Amino acid sequence: MALTPDPGFDCSTTIDANGLKGTFSCRGLLKGATDFVATLRLTTAVGTFPFEHRFKTMGERLTDVKWFTEFEDPKGEPLSCAAASCRIIQNFTTGKDPLTAQAILDLGRQFNRSNDPGLDPVAIATVLQRMDESNHYHYYRYDTREDATGAAVYWLVRSGKPVMVISLAGQHGPVLMGFQGTFGTYYDDPGNRITGVVVEDPQRGDLNPQTQNHRPDISRSAGFQSGQLIGLDAWYGEEWWLRFPYPASIKMPDGSSRNIERNDGVYPTPHWEKKFVILVDDGDADNPPDREGRVKFR
Structure with missing residues:
Protein backbone atom coordinates (compact mmCIF):
# COMPACT_ATOMS: atom_id res chain seq x y z
CA MET A 1 0.00 0.00 0.00
CA ALA A 2 1.16 3.54 -0.79
CA LEU A 3 -0.30 6.68 0.77
CA THR A 4 -0.11 10.05 -0.97
CA PRO A 5 0.98 12.54 0.28
CA ASP A 6 3.59 10.65 2.31
CA PRO A 7 2.63 10.91 6.02
CA GLY A 8 6.22 10.42 7.16
CA PHE A 9 5.61 7.13 8.93
CA ASP A 10 4.72 3.56 8.02
CA CYS A 11 1.26 2.46 6.94
CA SER A 12 0.25 -1.14 6.34
CA THR A 13 -2.66 -3.40 5.47
CA THR A 14 -4.12 -6.48 7.13
CA ILE A 15 -6.46 -9.06 5.63
CA ASP A 16 -9.03 -10.92 7.72
CA ALA A 17 -8.65 -14.69 8.00
CA ASN A 18 -11.67 -15.25 5.76
CA GLY A 19 -10.02 -13.18 3.03
CA LEU A 20 -13.19 -11.18 2.47
CA LYS A 21 -12.19 -7.88 4.04
CA GLY A 22 -9.29 -6.04 5.59
CA THR A 23 -8.05 -2.76 6.96
CA PHE A 24 -5.18 -0.36 6.52
CA SER A 25 -3.63 1.57 9.36
CA CYS A 26 -0.75 3.94 10.06
CA ARG A 27 1.68 4.35 12.93
CA GLY A 28 0.55 7.90 13.61
CA LEU A 29 -2.28 10.36 13.11
CA LEU A 30 -2.52 11.71 9.59
CA LYS A 31 -2.28 15.45 8.97
CA GLY A 32 -5.63 17.17 9.39
CA ALA A 33 -7.75 18.74 6.64
CA THR A 34 -5.76 16.90 3.97
CA ASP A 35 -6.87 14.94 0.90
CA PHE A 36 -5.19 11.52 0.88
CA VAL A 37 -5.09 8.75 -1.71
CA ALA A 38 -4.38 5.21 -0.55
CA THR A 39 -3.26 3.07 -3.48
CA LEU A 40 -3.82 -0.59 -2.71
CA ARG A 41 -3.15 -3.77 -4.66
CA LEU A 42 -5.31 -6.83 -4.21
CA THR A 43 -3.68 -10.10 -5.25
CA THR A 44 -5.83 -13.13 -6.04
CA ALA A 45 -5.35 -16.43 -7.86
CA VAL A 46 -6.19 -14.76 -11.15
CA GLY A 47 -4.03 -11.66 -10.84
CA THR A 48 -3.25 -8.41 -9.06
CA PHE A 49 -5.76 -5.57 -9.11
CA PRO A 50 -4.84 -2.01 -8.07
CA PHE A 51 -7.43 0.40 -6.76
CA GLU A 52 -7.51 3.77 -5.02
CA HIS A 53 -9.25 4.86 -1.85
CA ARG A 54 -9.63 8.63 -1.55
CA PHE A 55 -10.46 10.30 1.75
CA LYS A 56 -10.03 13.59 3.58
CA THR A 57 -8.99 13.88 7.21
CA MET A 58 -10.86 16.19 9.56
CA GLY A 59 -9.55 19.64 10.41
CA GLU A 60 -10.12 21.21 13.81
CA ARG A 61 -13.79 20.26 13.90
CA LEU A 62 -16.31 17.86 12.45
CA THR A 63 -18.91 19.22 10.05
CA ASP A 64 -22.59 18.38 9.63
CA VAL A 65 -23.06 17.35 13.27
CA LYS A 66 -26.81 17.81 13.70
CA TRP A 67 -27.93 19.00 17.13
CA PHE A 68 -30.87 17.64 19.13
CA THR A 69 -32.39 18.91 22.37
CA GLU A 70 -32.83 16.92 25.54
CA PHE A 71 -36.10 18.78 26.21
CA GLU A 72 -38.46 17.06 23.77
CA ASP A 73 -41.07 17.57 26.47
CA PRO A 74 -40.49 21.13 27.73
CA LYS A 75 -42.10 20.18 31.04
CA GLY A 76 -40.12 16.96 31.46
CA GLU A 77 -37.28 16.25 33.86
CA PRO A 78 -33.74 17.03 32.60
CA LEU A 79 -32.60 13.40 32.44
CA SER A 80 -32.08 12.99 28.69
Whole structure:
Protein backbone atom coordinates (compact mmCIF):
# COMPACT_ATOMS: atom_id res chain seq x y z
CA MET A 1 0.00 0.00 0.00
CA ALA A 2 1.16 3.54 -0.79
CA LEU A 3 -0.30 6.68 0.77
CA THR A 4 -0.11 10.05 -0.97
CA PRO A 5 0.98 12.54 0.28
CA ASP A 6 3.59 10.65 2.31
CA PRO A 7 2.63 10.91 6.02
CA GLY A 8 6.22 10.42 7.16
CA PHE A 9 5.61 7.13 8.93
CA ASP A 10 4.72 3.56 8.02
CA CYS A 11 1.26 2.46 6.94
CA SER A 12 0.25 -1.14 6.34
CA THR A 13 -2.66 -3.40 5.47
CA THR A 14 -4.12 -6.48 7.13
CA ILE A 15 -6.46 -9.06 5.63
CA ASP A 16 -9.03 -10.92 7.72
CA ALA A 17 -8.65 -14.69 8.00
CA ASN A 18 -11.67 -15.25 5.76
CA GLY A 19 -10.02 -13.18 3.03
CA LEU A 20 -13.19 -11.18 2.47
CA LYS A 21 -12.19 -7.88 4.04
CA GLY A 22 -9.29 -6.04 5.59
CA THR A 23 -8.05 -2.76 6.96
CA PHE A 24 -5.18 -0.36 6.52
CA SER A 25 -3.63 1.57 9.36
CA CYS A 26 -0.75 3.94 10.06
CA ARG A 27 1.68 4.35 12.93
CA GLY A 28 0.55 7.90 13.61
CA LEU A 29 -2.28 10.36 13.11
CA LEU A 30 -2.52 11.71 9.59
CA LYS A 31 -2.28 15.45 8.97
CA GLY A 32 -5.63 17.17 9.39
CA ALA A 33 -7.75 18.74 6.64
CA THR A 34 -5.76 16.90 3.97
CA ASP A 35 -6.87 14.94 0.90
CA PHE A 36 -5.19 11.52 0.88
CA VAL A 37 -5.09 8.75 -1.71
CA ALA A 38 -4.38 5.21 -0.55
CA THR A 39 -3.26 3.07 -3.48
CA LEU A 40 -3.82 -0.59 -2.71
CA ARG A 41 -3.15 -3.77 -4.66
CA LEU A 42 -5.31 -6.83 -4.21
CA THR A 43 -3.68 -10.10 -5.25
CA THR A 44 -5.83 -13.13 -6.04
CA ALA A 45 -5.35 -16.43 -7.86
CA VAL A 46 -6.19 -14.76 -11.15
CA GLY A 47 -4.03 -11.66 -10.84
CA THR A 48 -3.25 -8.41 -9.06
CA PHE A 49 -5.76 -5.57 -9.11
CA PRO A 50 -4.84 -2.01 -8.07
CA PHE A 51 -7.43 0.40 -6.76
CA GLU A 52 -7.51 3.77 -5.02
CA HIS A 53 -9.25 4.86 -1.85
CA ARG A 54 -9.63 8.63 -1.55
CA PHE A 55 -10.46 10.30 1.75
CA LYS A 56 -10.03 13.59 3.58
CA THR A 57 -8.99 13.88 7.21
CA MET A 58 -10.86 16.19 9.56
CA GLY A 59 -9.55 19.64 10.41
CA GLU A 60 -10.12 21.21 13.81
CA ARG A 61 -13.79 20.26 13.90
CA LEU A 62 -16.31 17.86 12.45
CA THR A 63 -18.91 19.22 10.05
CA ASP A 64 -22.59 18.38 9.63
CA VAL A 65 -23.06 17.35 13.27
CA LYS A 66 -26.81 17.81 13.70
CA TRP A 67 -27.93 19.00 17.13
CA PHE A 68 -30.87 17.64 19.13
CA THR A 69 -32.39 18.91 22.37
CA GLU A 70 -32.83 16.92 25.54
CA PHE A 71 -36.10 18.78 26.21
CA GLU A 72 -38.46 17.06 23.77
CA ASP A 73 -41.07 17.57 26.47
CA PRO A 74 -40.49 21.13 27.73
CA LYS A 75 -42.10 20.18 31.04
CA GLY A 76 -40.12 16.96 31.46
CA GLU A 77 -37.28 16.25 33.86
CA PRO A 78 -33.74 17.03 32.60
CA LEU A 79 -32.60 13.40 32.44
CA SER A 80 -32.08 12.99 28.69
CA CYS A 81 -28.85 14.91 28.07
CA ALA A 82 -26.76 11.78 27.44
CA ALA A 83 -29.60 10.26 25.41
CA ALA A 84 -29.81 13.38 23.24
CA SER A 85 -26.04 13.26 22.76
CA CYS A 86 -26.39 9.60 21.73
CA ARG A 87 -28.92 10.77 19.16
CA ILE A 88 -26.44 13.37 17.88
CA ILE A 89 -23.70 10.74 17.59
CA GLN A 90 -26.00 8.17 15.98
CA ASN A 91 -27.18 10.66 13.37
CA PHE A 92 -23.62 11.74 12.55
CA THR A 93 -22.13 8.25 12.31
CA THR A 94 -24.97 6.62 10.36
CA GLY A 95 -27.00 9.42 8.81
CA LYS A 96 -30.06 7.90 10.47
CA ASP A 97 -32.33 9.18 13.23
CA PRO A 98 -34.48 6.21 14.33
CA LEU A 99 -35.13 7.19 17.96
CA THR A 100 -35.91 10.32 19.93
CA ALA A 101 -33.87 11.17 23.01
CA GLN A 102 -36.69 9.90 25.21
CA ALA A 103 -36.82 6.62 23.29
CA ILE A 104 -33.03 6.26 23.63
CA LEU A 105 -33.33 6.94 27.37
CA ASP A 106 -36.08 4.32 27.68
CA LEU A 107 -34.06 1.78 25.69
CA GLY A 108 -30.77 2.50 27.41
CA ARG A 109 -31.75 2.40 31.08
CA GLN A 110 -31.82 -1.41 31.09
CA PHE A 111 -28.08 -1.37 30.36
CA ASN A 112 -27.14 0.80 33.35
CA ARG A 113 -24.67 -0.78 35.72
CA SER A 114 -25.42 1.77 38.43
CA ASN A 115 -28.36 3.61 39.96
CA ASP A 116 -27.91 6.59 37.66
CA PRO A 117 -31.34 8.19 37.00
CA GLY A 118 -30.35 8.77 33.37
CA LEU A 119 -27.77 6.81 31.39
CA ASP A 120 -24.43 5.81 32.88
CA PRO A 121 -21.27 5.25 30.79
CA VAL A 122 -22.05 1.56 30.27
CA ALA A 123 -25.56 2.30 29.06
CA ILE A 124 -24.33 5.05 26.73
CA ALA A 125 -21.78 2.77 25.06
CA THR A 126 -24.22 -0.13 24.87
CA VAL A 127 -27.15 1.79 23.43
CA LEU A 128 -24.93 3.35 20.74
CA GLN A 129 -23.90 -0.12 19.59
CA ARG A 130 -27.46 -1.45 19.83
CA MET A 131 -28.63 1.32 17.53
CA ASP A 132 -25.86 0.58 15.03
CA GLU A 133 -23.39 -2.29 15.27
CA SER A 134 -20.69 -0.29 13.47
CA ASN A 135 -20.38 1.97 16.53
CA HIS A 136 -17.79 0.68 19.00
CA TYR A 137 -17.90 3.22 21.79
CA HIS A 138 -16.25 2.48 25.14
CA TYR A 139 -15.67 4.60 28.20
CA TYR A 140 -12.21 5.62 29.41
CA ARG A 141 -11.29 6.99 32.86
CA TYR A 142 -8.61 9.58 33.64
CA ASP A 143 -7.17 10.95 36.85
CA THR A 144 -7.00 14.53 35.59
CA ARG A 145 -9.17 16.80 33.49
CA GLU A 146 -6.13 17.63 31.36
CA ASP A 147 -5.51 13.98 30.46
CA ALA A 148 -9.20 13.44 29.74
CA THR A 149 -9.30 16.45 27.43
CA GLY A 150 -6.13 15.46 25.59
CA ALA A 151 -7.46 11.94 25.14
CA ALA A 152 -10.83 13.24 23.94
CA VAL A 153 -9.15 15.32 21.23
CA TYR A 154 -6.87 12.41 20.31
CA TRP A 155 -9.82 10.04 19.83
CA LEU A 156 -11.82 12.69 18.00
CA VAL A 157 -9.01 13.05 15.47
CA ARG A 158 -8.25 9.33 15.31
CA SER A 159 -11.83 8.13 14.90
CA GLY A 160 -13.38 11.09 13.08
CA LYS A 161 -16.41 10.62 15.33
CA PRO A 162 -17.83 12.79 18.13
CA VAL A 163 -16.70 12.16 21.71
CA MET A 164 -19.04 12.33 24.69
CA VAL A 165 -17.58 13.91 27.81
CA ILE A 166 -19.18 13.26 31.19
CA SER A 167 -19.25 16.68 32.84
CA LEU A 168 -21.09 18.57 35.59
CA ALA A 169 -19.82 16.13 38.23
CA GLY A 170 -21.25 13.08 36.46
CA GLN A 171 -24.62 14.62 35.59
CA HIS A 172 -24.20 15.85 32.00
CA GLY A 173 -22.94 14.55 28.67
CA PRO A 174 -22.09 17.18 26.03
CA VAL A 175 -20.64 16.22 22.65
CA LEU A 176 -17.07 17.25 21.85
CA MET A 177 -16.83 17.69 18.08
CA GLY A 178 -13.81 19.92 17.62
CA PHE A 179 -10.88 21.70 19.20
CA GLN A 180 -8.82 24.85 18.87
CA GLY A 181 -5.07 24.58 18.48
CA THR A 182 -2.78 22.02 16.91
CA PHE A 183 -2.51 18.25 17.27
CA GLY A 184 0.44 16.31 15.92
CA THR A 185 0.88 12.68 14.89
CA TYR A 186 0.54 11.06 18.32
CA TYR A 187 -0.86 11.69 21.82
CA ASP A 188 2.31 13.02 23.46
CA ASP A 189 3.57 14.89 20.38
CA PRO A 190 5.50 17.91 21.72
CA GLY A 191 3.82 20.01 19.05
CA ASN A 192 0.36 19.45 20.53
CA ARG A 193 -1.20 22.73 21.65
CA ILE A 194 -4.87 22.56 22.62
CA THR A 195 -6.30 25.94 23.62
CA GLY A 196 -10.02 25.17 23.54
CA VAL A 197 -12.68 22.60 22.73
CA VAL A 198 -15.77 22.82 20.54
CA VAL A 199 -18.95 21.29 21.96
CA GLU A 200 -22.59 20.80 21.15
CA ASP A 201 -24.80 20.79 24.24
CA PRO A 202 -28.34 19.30 24.25
CA GLN A 203 -29.40 21.58 27.11
CA ARG A 204 -27.52 24.84 26.60
CA GLY A 205 -28.48 24.92 22.94
CA ASP A 206 -32.20 24.76 23.77
CA LEU A 207 -33.60 28.28 23.45
CA ASN A 208 -37.23 27.41 24.19
CA PRO A 209 -38.44 29.82 26.93
CA GLN A 210 -40.45 26.95 28.44
CA THR A 211 -37.26 25.13 29.41
CA GLN A 212 -35.41 28.08 30.91
CA ASN A 213 -36.38 27.04 34.45
CA HIS A 214 -33.75 24.29 34.26
CA ARG A 215 -30.52 25.84 35.54
CA PRO A 216 -31.54 29.45 34.82
CA ASP A 217 -28.13 30.50 36.15
CA ILE A 218 -26.43 28.87 33.14
CA SER A 219 -26.41 30.80 29.86
CA ARG A 220 -27.72 29.31 26.63
CA SER A 221 -26.93 30.18 23.04
CA ALA A 222 -27.46 29.01 19.48
CA GLY A 223 -23.72 28.34 19.32
CA PHE A 224 -24.27 25.16 21.30
CA GLN A 225 -26.38 23.86 18.40
CA SER A 226 -23.55 24.10 15.87
CA GLY A 227 -20.42 23.91 18.02
CA GLN A 228 -19.47 26.39 20.72
CA LEU A 229 -15.81 27.11 21.42
CA ILE A 230 -14.96 26.80 25.12
CA GLY A 231 -11.57 28.06 26.28
CA LEU A 232 -9.61 25.77 28.56
CA ASP A 233 -9.90 28.10 31.56
CA ALA A 234 -13.68 27.71 31.43
CA TRP A 235 -13.53 24.04 30.41
CA TYR A 236 -11.36 23.15 33.38
CA GLY A 237 -12.76 25.64 35.86
CA GLU A 238 -16.52 25.85 35.43
CA GLU A 239 -18.92 23.54 37.23
CA TRP A 240 -20.85 22.80 34.04
CA TRP A 241 -17.76 21.35 32.40
CA LEU A 242 -14.81 19.64 34.12
CA ARG A 243 -14.32 21.50 37.37
CA PHE A 244 -15.44 18.44 39.34
CA PRO A 245 -14.72 14.74 38.67
CA TYR A 246 -17.26 11.93 38.66
CA PRO A 247 -18.78 11.60 42.15
CA ALA A 248 -19.90 8.55 44.08
CA SER A 249 -23.29 10.15 44.77
CA ILE A 250 -25.45 12.96 43.40
CA LYS A 251 -28.19 15.03 45.00
CA MET A 252 -31.68 14.35 43.67
CA PRO A 253 -34.40 17.01 43.18
CA ASP A 254 -36.10 15.93 46.41
CA GLY A 255 -32.91 16.56 48.36
CA SER A 256 -31.98 12.91 48.78
CA SER A 257 -28.61 11.45 47.80
CA ARG A 258 -28.23 8.68 45.22
CA ASN A 259 -25.13 6.56 44.67
CA ILE A 260 -24.20 6.42 40.96
CA GLU A 261 -21.02 4.35 41.22
CA ARG A 262 -20.78 1.22 39.06
CA ASN A 263 -22.22 -1.54 41.21
CA ASP A 264 -22.32 -4.77 39.20
CA GLY A 265 -19.10 -6.15 40.66
CA VAL A 266 -17.19 -6.37 37.37
CA TYR A 267 -14.57 -3.87 38.59
CA PRO A 268 -13.38 -3.00 42.09
CA THR A 269 -14.89 0.17 43.53
CA PRO A 270 -14.45 3.04 43.51
CA HIS A 271 -14.42 2.82 39.73
CA TRP A 272 -15.86 6.03 38.26
CA GLU A 273 -15.59 8.06 41.45
CA LYS A 274 -12.95 10.85 41.33
CA LYS A 275 -12.26 10.12 37.65
CA PHE A 276 -12.89 12.13 34.50
CA VAL A 277 -14.81 9.93 32.06
CA ILE A 278 -15.14 10.16 28.28
CA LEU A 279 -16.78 7.90 25.68
CA VAL A 280 -15.07 7.35 22.34
CA ASP A 281 -15.29 5.07 19.34
CA ASP A 282 -12.02 3.17 19.70
CA GLY A 283 -12.86 0.64 16.96
CA ASP A 284 -12.42 -2.29 19.38
CA ALA A 285 -15.12 -4.62 18.10
CA ASP A 286 -13.95 -7.51 20.29
CA ASN A 287 -14.45 -5.63 23.56
CA PRO A 288 -18.09 -5.62 24.75
CA PRO A 289 -19.57 -2.13 25.25
CA ASP A 290 -20.19 -2.84 28.94
CA ARG A 291 -16.43 -3.03 29.54
CA GLU A 292 -13.94 -0.23 30.00
CA GLY A 293 -11.95 0.76 26.92
CA ARG A 294 -8.62 -1.04 26.61
CA VAL A 295 -6.86 0.49 23.60
CA LYS A 296 -3.43 1.82 24.59
CA PHE A 297 -2.14 4.87 22.77
CA ARG A 298 0.60 6.34 24.96
